[in-house]
Amino acid sequence: MVETLPHKLRSDARSNRDRILEAARSLYAEHGLEVTMREVARRAGVGPATLYRRFPARQVLLDAVFADELHSCRSIVEEGCADPDPWRGFTSVIERISILNVGNQGFVDAFMSEHPRSDSFAEHRATLLSELAALARRAQADGRLRRDFVIDDLVLVLLAGRGLAATPSASSVAAARRFAALATDAFRAADTNGALPPGAAVAARMARKHPPAR
Amino acid sequence: MVETLPHKLRSDARSNRDRILEAARSLYAEHGLEVTMREVARRAGVGPATLYRRFPARQVLLDAVFADELHSCRSIVEEGCADPDPWRGFTSVIERISILNVGNQGFVDAFMSEHPRSDSFAEHRATLLSELAALARRAQADGRLRRDFVIDDLVLVLLAGRGLAATPSASSVAAARRFAALATDAFRAADTNGALPPGAAVAARMARKHPPAR
Numbered sequence: 324m325v326e327t328l329p330h331k332l333r334s335d336a337r338s339n340r341d342r343i344l345e346a347a348r349s350l351y352a353e354h355g356l357e358v359t360m361r362e363v364a365r366r367a368g369v370g371p372a373t374l375y376r377r378f379p380a381r382q383v384l385l386d387a388v389f390a391d392e393l394h395s396c397r398s399i400v401e402e403g404c405a406d407p408d409p410w411r412g413f414t415s416v417i418e419r420i421s422i423l424n425v426g427n428q429g430f431v432d433a434f435m436s437e438h439p440r441s442d443s444f445a446e447h448r449a450t451l452l453s454e455l456a457a458l459a460r461r462a463q464a465d466g467r468l469r470r471d472f473v474i475d476d477l478v479l480v481l482l483a484g485r486g487l488a489a490t491p492s493a494s495s496v497a498a499a500r501r502f503a504a505l506a507t508d509a510f511r512a513a514d515t516n517g518a519l520p521p522g523a524a525v526a527a528r529m530a531r532k533h534p535p536a537r
Numbered sequence: 538m539v540e541t542l543p544h545k546l547r548s549d550a551r552s553n554r555d556r557i558l559e560a561a562r563s564l565y566a567e568h569g570l571e572v573t574m575r576e577v578a579r580r581a582g583v584g585p586a587t588l589y590r591r592f593p594a595r596q597v598l599l600d601a602v603f604a605d606e607l608h609s610c611r612s613i614v615e616e617g618c619a620d621p622d623p624w625r626g627f628t629s630v631i632e633r634i635s636i637l638n639v640g641n642q643g644f645v646d647a648f649m650s651e652h653p654r655s656d657s658f659a660e661h662r663a664t665l666l667s668e669l670a671a672l673a674r675r676a677q678a679d680g681r682l683r684r685d686f687v688i689d690d691l692v693l694v695l696l697a698g699r700g701l702a703a704t705p706s707a708s709s710v711a712a713a714r715r716f717a718a719l720a721t722d723a724f725r726a727a728d729t730n731g732a733l734p735p736g737a738a739v740a741a742r743m744a745r746k747h748p749p750a751r
Contacts, residue, residue: 357571431700475712475715476715479701479715482700482701483697483700483716484697484700485699486697486699486700486701487700497734497735501689501693501734502693502697504731504732504733505690505694505720505723505724506719506723508727508730508731509720511729511731513729514729515722515727516722517718517721517725519715519719520711520718521711
């Protein structure tokens with residue numbers, strides 16, 4: 324017993340941490356970032372003291388909760404950029420991020436909306452948008468991505484994923500796939516493309532340090 | 538004075554009602570439907586008693602606040618359906634509803650999400666979707682709208698408008714216009730259209746009583 328007790332304690336502690344993260348992840352996914360620490364503790368089945376011992380501030384919890392999504396997001400962008408076919412890479416990013424987004428409104432809010440309480444995402448956002456803009460320029464050079472595409476258009480589509488989170492969860496992945504396929508057709512270079520009105524500059528503050536795709 | 542007093546009272550009452558509606562409209566637009574009656578009263582600068590005398594229940598206030606948006610929504614759909622060119626009518630609906638949506642997340646939530654507290658929208662929703670499905674069938678028959686379009690695709694785009702409400706308000710109308718133009722290109726019949734994955738059936742519950750566009 325003397326030898327197993329510390330192990331058991333570490334195991335309980337880990338289990339509490341995992342339960343808190345799981346509770347916070349599902350609450351943020353369902354309700355966005357307005358969920359309180361008290362609600363997280365209640366859903367996790369731990370006392371407030373345990374919650375604050377593990378995560379002394381809300382921002383620490385947010386960073387931990389969204390670490391996985393951020394990692395997924397970065398992998399998706401890196402794999403898209405590594406694709407020898409830039410158009411295929413570009414469209415795979417749209418589909419995979421749309422699916423990621425539709426399941427987690429909290430992450431999209433935290434990552435895209437310059438939420439004052441999640442500033443730690445700002446640098447990641449600028450880096451990923453810069454990489455995506457470079458990928459977009461290569462897809463345009465290949466003649467597959469429409470010439471009047473700007474990186475703000477991709478931001479619009481990714482923000483739209485936030486709206487799709489309102490679809491019933493049973494069909495949300497199908498909705499995200501279909502939406503991404505429609506977005507792909509919208510972005511495809513084609514004789515039938517309509518004239519786009521001026522860009523919205525929604526990503527201006529996000530991408531300030533980096534040139535847009537054109 | 539004896540003659541002007543009743544007029545003044547009526548005028549004050551009307552002014553209170555207008556101020557409450559204006560306060561509720563902007564609060565719902567900014568924060569969605571979770572805004573409390575207390576917050577509405579505070580923003581309007583009236584006491585709770587005055588608020589409840591005018592609007593005895595939250596649903597009464599919601600109906601009054603969104604009456605204008607619902608009227609706008611219906612006008613947009615009716616004018617689109619009346620256009621002798623069904624494709625032009627269809628695309629004008631996308632653009633005009635996108636602009637309406639982007640400025641008012643509360644209305645989109647109330648109208649699209651089957652919110653338990655705003656059931657009075659259910660019938661309007663079914664009627665408008667049915668009219669839009671008929672317009673879509675005519676645009677398909679004309680060969681302008683892609684054959685594999687289903688009415689759920691339009692619902693996806695309208696739900697996406699909810700996500701666009703996160704853009705800074707200074708650029709939100711421009712964002713909505715550009716997004717609608719991209720959606721129009723996505724829906725346009727073209728040799729370059731990709732194969733769409735299966736539909737998401739997001740509107741299944743909404744449009745149950747009415748056949749989809751195909």
